[in-house]
Amino acid sequence: MFYLIGLGYSIEHLSIGAIEAIKRSDYLYLDSYTSFVEDDYLNYIRSLANKEVYPLDRSSLEERASVILDKAATSNIALLVPGDPLIATTHHILLDYLSSKGIRFKVVNNLSFLHLVYSLSNLDIYKFAPPFTLPYWLDNYKPTSFLDKLKLNLEIKMHSVIILDINKELKRSMSLQEAYATISKAQEDRRLNIIDDDTMILLMSDLGTSSQRIVYAKLSDLIRMQYSYRLATLILPVCSIAEEEALEKYKLKG
Numbered sequence: 001m002f003y004l005i006g007l008g009y010s011i012e013h014l015s016i017g018a019i020e021a022i023k024r025s026d027y028l029y030l031d032s033y034t035s036f037v038e039d040d041y042l043n044y045i046r047s048l049a050n051k052e053v054y055p056l057d058r059s060s061l062e063e064r065a066s067v068i069l070d071k072a073a074t075s076n077i078a079l080l081v082p083g084d085p086l087i088a089t090t091h092h093i094l095l096d097y098l099s100s101k102g103i104r105f106k107v108v109n110n111l112s113f114l115h116l117v118y119s120l121s122n123l124d125i126y127k128f129a130p131p132f133t134l135p136y137w138l139d140n141y142k143p144t145s146f147l148d149k150l151k152l153n154l155e156i157k158m159h160s161v162i163i164l165d166i167n168k169e170l171k172r173s174m175s176l177q178e179a180y181a182t183i184s185k186a187q188e189d190r191r192l193n194i195i196d197d198d199t200m201i202l203l204m205s206d207l208g209t210s211s212q213r214i215v216y217a218k219l220s221d222l223i224r225m226q227y228s229y230r231l232a233t234l235i236l237p238v239c240s241i242a243e244e245e246a247l248e249k250y251k252l253k254g
Helices: 016-024 039-049 065-073 089-101 113-120 145-155 176-190 219-225 241-250
Strands: 002-006 027-031 053-056 077-081 105-108 132-134 160-164 200-205 213-218 232-236
Touching: 002 016, 002 089, 016 039, 016 077, 016 105, 027 039, 027 065, 039 053, 065 077, 065 089, 077 089, 089 105, 113 200, 113 232, 132 145, 132 176, 145 160, 145 176, 145 232, 176 219, 200 219, 213 219, 213 241
Parallel strands: 002 077, 002 105, 027 053, 027 077, 132 160
Antiparallel strands: 160 232, 200 213, 200 232
16 A cells, blocks of 8 residues: 655644554655655654654656555555645656556645645635746756746736745755846846835745744845745735735734
C-alpha cells in the first residue's frame, strides 16, 4: 500500500487518518522538493512512528520515483507532503504510475497554503483569480507572461495571488527584493508599469506555522523591513471598501 499524506504546516494540522497511516507504514519519505516542514514537526513524526523519515529531492520524486513506488507492492510506503498532497502535479503523476501498476494507494488530504491564503487574507474568496508563480529568471528562461495575468486581473477587478518561486539551495522562497527586481525587469522589457514602489501588497508568509506573518503595506516598505521567511505568497488586491477595512489589521504600523 502507498500512502500519500498531507501534513499541513504544523503539528495541530496532523489528522487522525494521517497518524494511523504513518504508524502503519514500513518506510516514511518526505517530499522536500515542493515545500518545507518545520524541524519540530518532523521530529514529532519521527517519535510518533519510531522510524526515520527520508527526504526526497526532485530527481527522487520524478526521475527515480519508480524505485520507491514499486516497493509499495509488498510494503507499506508513505510519502509525507507539507500542505495538501494533491496541489502539486508531481504527486498526480505518482498516483498515475501506481494505478498503471495495479498498486493500491490512499490519499490523506490536508490544508494547502492556498486554503490558508484564502481564509486568512480577509478578502472575498469569489474575487480571487487563479494563482500563478513568479519564477526565478535563468540565462535562457526569462518569462514575462505573469504580467499579462496581473494586468488582466486588475482590469477585471480580481485579486492576484503571486506564489514566490523557491530557491532550492537556500530552502526558501525568493526574497521580496528578488521578486521586485524580476518584476521590474519584466516591466521594463514589456514597457508596462503595473507594480511600483507605492503598490499596496499583502505579504503572507509561513502560514500555519509558528513563524506566520501577514502584512499589508506599500511594496517599498515591505522590502525595507527585510522580512525573512521560508515560504511566501504575495497578493495584489483590488479591494472594495469593506475589504480595505478588513485589511486594516494587517497594515504595517509606523
